[in-house]
């Protein structure tokens with residue numbers, strides 16, 4: 084029997100690290116507080132509707148292919164993908180635009196808005212593709228334990244082209260003047276949880292992901308990816324225990340001997356925490372074993388939280404797409420409220436996913452499955468029923484106005500989820516949805532380290548450590564951290 088690895092949590096990063104540890108020969112057990120895998124990407128099934136509770140954008144298909152290929156499998160062995168075209172619809176104040184898939188189509192659209200923009204988009208995307216390539220080959224698969232990991236000749240040579248010290252906003256504004264183009268190109272940065280002014284232009288690699296990589300949909304919803312990864316992990320021999328909470332550790336000589344839960348004790352040779360880093364460190368570990376102080380955590384810049392509504396309609400809508408961005412209000416006011424004043428938004432931008440437009444299996448016949456998401460600052464805990472209803476009314480009215488279709492009388496299922504739910508359900512630090520913001524001083528080796536500095540067999544994976552928030556980064560995080568854990572455990576034995 085191999086050494087025992089205990090993984091805390093079965094989100095994407097937990098399942099990824101579990102599978103890579105199993106591949107390396109460990110006897111792996113995953114302990115999960117919920118009744119199903121997926122973490123923030125769990126599925127909510129009610130009244131014939133199936134909602135993805137968190138992620139809905141499937142970008143960077145290459146990362147998923149690489150993941151399954153590491154185990155001699157293909158994505159299509161576990162779920163099927165379809166390309167969305169148009170990629171998404173944007174509702175502006177007075178009209179909407181469908182954003183087409185493919186560079187040539189997008190060039191045509193941009194050129195109508197700003198003469199010369201097609202040529203500039205080519206140049207902009209060449210640079211974004213370079214950043215994506217360098218990021219994937221030289222940066223995101225690094226554990227970030229020390230700066231020297233990045234002392235690569237090619238990275239050094241390309242340093243200027245990586246634009247680490249220019250902001251996304253400044254970089255985009257060098258290429259384009261039209262406000263709609265600027266806003267569209269800044270949109271993918273929202274996934275990274277920081278304001279475009281504070282995000283290094285390196286992350287315009289996300290524009291490559293959006294425009295060149297395309298927006299895909301896994302049939303059955305994002306939960307099909309969870310299902311696929313869960314199935315693969317079980318094929319590799321990983322055991323899962325659900326409805327079980329990790330409550331602490333039995334530690335001696337700066338080593339975890341056992342992981343304690345509300346139901347059991349599990350002997351551990353190595354432990355990988357994929358639940359929120361801050362929770363494991365600050366709530367499960369005694370103070371002397373913490374790598375970071377509470378004050379250090381308080382200084383971290385968090386990605387936003389969000390206000391979410393899962394809504395079932397008893398009718399189909401004509402005027403929406405699968406992904407819909409409501410950019411009908413001023414972005415600057417909303418972003419100031421998220422990142423600076425950290426207050427409830429006055430007139431927020433929001434996003435609606437209607438996966439039933441593409442997939443009949445996620446809603447009863449003749450019905451529509453809607454997921455509304457309003458980004459808000461982390462730390463807003465007064466998210467009571469009144470506030471939730473207030474924002475719901477506001478965004479439903481705006482959706483009705485822009486689509487020209489009434490929905491308020493057709494709601495047959497509704498559930499909300501907000502900051503306090505992120506804490507209750509995931510032990511999320513300050514109710515964050517997406518971990519830490521990807522600002523320059525929270526990137527790569529400046530992120531919370533994936534190896535504990537105080538406990539010799541404790542490692543961390545997931546969106547609060549390398550490489551950062553998002554589904555593809557969580558898959559990468561599991562792989563990288565399993566590699567680090569295996570290497571250090573080999574050195575110690």
Ligand SMILES: Cc1cc2nc3c(=O)[nH]c(=O)nc-3n(C[C@H](O)[C@H](O)[C@H](O)COP(=O)(O)OP(=O)(O)OC[C@H]3O[C@@H](n4cnc5c(N)ncnc54)[C@H](O)[C@@H]3O)c2cc1C
Nearest residue numbers: 092094095096116122123138139140329358545546553554
């Ligand atoms: C609303 C929303 C929308 C998003 N949209 C997108 C998107 O469209 N595309 C994209 O790429 N990314 C998106 N993301 C980000 C992405 O979903 C996350 O970065 C990713 O799922 C995080 O995975 P993780 O494994 O790090 O953490 P989690 O998914 O949080 O997994 C941690 C697990 O640990 C468990 N746990 C916690 N405490 C304990 C305990 N004491 N004992 C046992 N188990 C415990 C939790 O229940 C959870 O299952 C979105 C996130 C949210 C919240």
